[in-house]
Amino acid sequence: MSAIDRLSRELGRLPGVGTKTALRLTYHLLKGRKGDVRRLARTLEEVAARVHPCPRCGNYCEAELCPVCEDPSRDQGVICVVEEAYEVGAIDRAGHYRGQFHVLGGRLSPLDGIGPESLDIDGLLERIDGSGGETTEVILATNASVEGEATAVYLEGLLRARSVRVTRLARGIPVGADLEYVDGTTIAEALAGRREM
C-alpha cells in the first residue's frame, strides 16, 4: 500500500472524516508545502510523547498536573464534574468558573457497555473524601442528554451521603435563542426553573 493510500486510510479513521474527505485532506497536504506536513507530523509526535491525563482531575496536560489543578488561586472547594476533557475548556473559556474540574471520561450508557466502573467515579469520591471537608460543592455538568442525566442522577445518589452541596447546571433557553425555535422540553424546563426578576 502506497504512503498516499496509507495516509488517507489513517485520516479516514478520524471522526466525521469519510473516505472522500480523507482523500481530499491527503491531496491538500500533498499539494501544500512539505514543511507544513512535517510540522503536523512533529506536533502529533509531541502530543503522543508529552500529553497525558492529569492524575488528579483527568484533564489533559503536559506538566505533572493540569493548569487548573496547579493554579493555587482557584477555588479548591468546588468541583465541576464533566464527561469529557474538552468540556473543561468549554466551561473555562466562558470565564465565570474559578473552581476545580473532574473528568469522568464518558457517561453511563449501559447499551454501549459503559457502566460506573468505566468512568473515573472512584477518583472523584477519593478527592472529596480526601479533601478533609474542603470540598463544599460538586457541580454535575454532564450533558443534558438522557445518558448525561442518568450519570448525574447516579452521582447524586453516591454524593448524597457526603456533606457536600450537589448542584446541576441550569436548563433553560440558550442566550440569544428565539423562543419559536426552542423545543418544548427546554421551554418546560425553563418554566420550571423560572426565577424572580
Add this chain to the structure above:
Amino acid sequence: MSAIDRLSRELGRLPGVGTKTALRLTYHLLKGRKGDVRRLARTLEEVAARVHPCPRCGNYCEAELCPVCEDPSRDQGVICVVEEAYEVGAIDRAGHYRGQFHVLGGRLSPLDGIGPESLDIDGLLERIDGSGGETTEVILATNASVEGEATAVYLEGLLRARSVRVTRLARGIPVGADLEYVDGTTIAEALAGRREM
C-alpha cells in the same frame, strides 16, 4: 503554546476543518491510543519524505515515475488532461480509461491570479511534441465549471495547430439522476449532445 493547542491549530488549517472541528479531532486523538497518533505522525513524515509529483504527468508518486506512466500496457497515444492529481484516481477507478494522464495543477482563474504560466501547460505540449506523433488524442477532462471550461477552450486553441484529436468529456444527465432534479443547463447540454439509440 501547549502541544494540544498547537495540534488543534495545525488541524484547523486543513480544508473544511474549523476551530471546533479541530478541537474535536485533537481530543479524539488524545483519547485514543498513543500508537494511533504515532502511526498518523509517521505516515505524514513518510508522505513528506517520499511522495513527489511524477516528472512526466504531475500525478503524485513514490517511485521515479507514477504507476500510470510506468505501466507499459496502457495506451501511450491518449492523454487525459485533468486539473488536479486527485482526479487521476477518480477517472482511473471508474475503470474504463487505459491511457495516460496529465495534471495541470489547477485551472485558469484570472480573478485568483492563476494564468497559463501557473499551470503545467508547457509540460503537456512538450509531451505531445516530443512523442513523435505517437500522441493521437488529448481528452480535456477539466471540470465542467466556468474556469474548467475556459481552461479547456484555452488548451484547445493551443492544440488545434497540432495533429491530435482534441476531445472533451461529454456533458449530460448523470447516471441514476432524476430528470426532475437536473438543472436546466445540464438538460440543454444533454439535448444538444443527444445520440442515436
